[in-house]
Amino acid sequence: MDIDTSSSQTTKKEVLQKERRASSDSVYDTFLQCLTHRAQPSDHISDIVYSQANPSFANVLGSYIRNCRFNSSSTLKPLVIVTPTQESHVQAAVLGSKDLGVHLKIRSGGHDFEGISYISDDAFFILDMFNLRSIEVDIKEETAWVQAGATLGELYYRIWEKSKVHGFPGGVCRTVGVGGHLSGAGYGNMLRKYGLSVDNVLDAKMVDVQGRTLDRKAMGEDLFWAIIGGGGASFGVILAYQIKLVPVPEKVTVFRVEKTLDQNATDLVYKWQFVAPGTDPGLFMRLVLQPVTSKTQKGQKTLGASVVALFLGNSDQLLAITDKELPEMGLKKENCTEMSWIESVLWWDGFDEGTIPPLETLLSRDYPINFLKRKSDYVQSPISKANLDLLWKKMIELGNVGLMFNPYGGRMSEIPASATPFPHRAGNLFKIQYFINWRDDDPELEKNYLAQIRSLYSYTTPFVSKNPRGAYLNYRDLDIGTSTNGKNSYEEGRVYGVKYFNDNFERLVKVKTAVDPNNFFRNEQSILPLPK
Numbered sequence: 001m002d003i004d005t006s007s008s009q010t011t012k013k014e015v016l017q018k019e020r021r022a023s024s025d026s027v028y029d030t031f032l033q034c035l036t037h038r039a040q041p042s043d044h045i046s047d048i049v050y051s052q053a054n055p056s057f058a059n060v061l062g063s064y065i066r067n068c069r070f071n072s073s074s075t076l077k078p079l080v081i082v083t084p085t086q087e088s089h090v091q092a093a094v095l096g097s098k099d100l101g102v103h104l105k106i107r108s109g110g111h112d113f114e115g116i117s118y119i120s121d122d123a124f125f126i127l128d129m130f131n132l133r134s135i136e137v138d139i140k141e142e143t144a145w146v147q148a149g150a151t152l153g154e155l156y157y158r159i160w161e162k163s164k165v166h167g168f169p170g171g172v173c174r175t176v177g178v179g180g181h182l183s184g185a186g187y188g189n190m191l192r193k194y195g196l197s198v199d200n201v202l203d204a205k206m207v208d209v210q211g212r213t214l215d216r217k218a219m220g221e222d223l224f225w226a227i228i229g230g231g232g233a234s235f236g237v238i239l240a241y242q243i244k245l246v247p248v249p250e251k252v253t254v255f256r257v258e259k260t261l262d263q264n265a266t267d268l269v270y271k272w273q274f275v276a277p278g279t280d281p282g283l284f285m286r287l288v289l290q291p292v293t294s295k296t297q298k299g300q301k302t303l304g305a306s307v308v309a310l311f312l313g314n315s316d317q318l319l320a321i322t323d324k325e326l327p328e329m330g331l332k333k334e335n336c337t338e339m340s341w342i343e344s345v346l347w348w349d350g351f352d353e354g355t356i357p358p359l360e361t362l363l364s365r366d367y368p369i370n371f372l373k374r375k376s377d378y379v380q381s382p383i384s385k386a387n388l389d390l391l392w393k394k395m396i397e398l399g400n401v402g403l404m405f406n407p408y409g410g411r412m413s414e415i416p417a418s419a420t421p422f423p424h425r426a427g428n429l430f431k432i433q434y435f436i437n438w439r440d441d442d443p444e445l446e447k448n449y450l451a452q453i454r455s456l457y458s459y460t461t462p463f464v465s466k467n468p469r470g471a472y473l474n475y476r477d478l479d480i481g482t483s484t485n486g487k488n489s490y491e492e493g494r495v496y497g498v499k500y501f502n503d504n505f506e507r508l509v510k511v512k513t514a515v516d517p518n519n520f521f522r523n524e525q526s527i528l529p530l531p532k
């Protein structure tokens with residue numbers, strides 16, 4: 001018999017919420033004293049610390065919640081939010097939380113798909129890095145220092161201000177924060193040419209559990225290795241990364257081609273699996289698969305397959321490749337648009353040709369938000385046509401889940417799996433992102449949508465990597481395991497740890513044990529130290 005626990009859970013949460021409101025004020029006073037005592041200079045500290053009683057608290061908290069699932073009145077709130085404007089505030093916040101024994105969550109851009117940078121079941125503070133957003137670009141050296149609270153859009157814009165032929169291989173959503181993105185690996189549409197974001201990181205600055213600011217030299221190669229893909233939040237607070245810029249041509253080409261099943265979408269997808277991971281590294285062809293309404297059969301659903309692409313070259317060069325390698329796509333010159341790399345950033349962010357707004361849009365932190373759930377997988381052998389047909393049938397039956405196939409190969413296959421904590425390199429044809437978005441705040445709908453995405457994930461088991469079934473840290477998915485951070489949680493941490501990091505997991509544990517043996521920096525899916 002199913003027992004409905006939802007109402008008793010709500011009551012428990014309401015009680016906890018009340019208790020937190022009551023303790024927020026008293027903790028605030030003590031924490032403020034700690035910060036004032038430790039930060040240099042120590043004046044105006046109260047301007048950067050928000051208790052729940054502060055009229056701006058809800059606004060500060062909500063500004064960087066990027067998934068509506070974690071923005072409800074029953075979501076447990078932090079006791080205090082600290083919004084540092086300088087390095088010493090971060091050091092003071094780490095030491096102050098340690099003194100008070102309060103769990104510290106770190107947030108940069110707030111895009112974590114499971115919201116774990118700003119929610120927690122135990123009493124917690126948020127260290128919100130959004131004010132630390134400076135970007136210094138050195139074109140002569142082809143490098144930049146970028147603080148954790150900067151967004152990818154700001155980074156791309158500041159590079160473009162200095163040079164029209166440089167870029168950075170990061171994610172395609174302009175509001176994603178550098179702190180979470182780079183510490184969790186980071187990829188975008190130049191990954192086949194230049195690898196992951198972290199393959200282009202040269203140095204970093206972080207605050208460790210003792211409140212010290214360390215650069216690469218001071219932290220040593222093991223810890224530096226861990227924070228370029230192992231998830232910063234297990235090891236310390238990332239203040240900034242130094243990155244290497246990459247060359248981009250003055251004109252790039254983008255295109256989108258859409259097919260449905262009656263337009264031979266299955267042939268296209270089948271062939272794509274052989275071509276997209278092996279073609280010219282300057283060509284990134286993402287495949288987006290979704291159930292859509294049929295235009296030819298009234299009232300019927302079909303499968304829509306869209307290829308969305310960036311090519312680091314002009315359209316003639318591109319067509320020479322696609323005509324030869326993927327004629328099933330039927331790409332024509334009129335489907336292709338040449339533009340500057342920086343314009344292509346906005347095109348990929350959802351602005352079509354002709355509607356591309358002023359480039360300053362990249363500096364805006366406004367972004368439409370939805371209810372979201374994501375999952376991920378890696379595919380190592382092509383899926384047969386017969387299995388693709390079954391997959392389409394399942395997707396159409398479910399109705400609302402989509403898949404994105406992101407091709408690997410190129411530079412990704414040249415970098416050893418142990419070079420960074422991100423292990424999914426040679427041997428992986430493509431990564432799958434499972435996605436489902438919705439707009440209405442309706443618990444029944446949420447239940448249904450979460451069930452749909454989990455059902456599809458279960459269905460694809462035979463087609464994807466095994467032992468372990470791989471996953472991408474930046475597509476955070478608490479379904480694959482969580483840790484209670486209790487006494488016996490090392491084994492819990494192993495369950496999701498090997499899925500995200502494969503053979504690199506043990507090295508991450510070693511680093512964690514050396515730098516944070518008491519597990520101060522922790523979350524629902526962090527790296528656990530070895531039991532003492």
Ligand SMILES: Cc1cc2nc3c(=O)[nH]c(=O)nc-3n(C[C@H](O)[C@H](O)[C@H](O)COP(=O)(O)OP(=O)(O)OC[C@H]3O[C@@H](n4cnc5c(N)ncnc54)[C@H](O)[C@@H]3O)c2cc1C
Nearest residue numbers: 108109110111112171172173177179180181187232233238
């Ligand atoms: C709309 C959307 C589009 C996306 N597109 C892409 C994409 O194209 N490519 C891709 O690779 N990923 C993509 N992602 C995933 C994204 O890279 C991750 O969610 C990333 O971790 C977000 O970083 P953040 O700083 O915005 O998030 P946050 O929620 O602030 O942080 C995410 C995690 O990093 C930790 N963290 C944040 N800042 C710090 C810090 N300064 N020090 C230590 N730990 C820190 C947090 O505690 C949390 O565990 C996308 C996500 C969304 C919502």
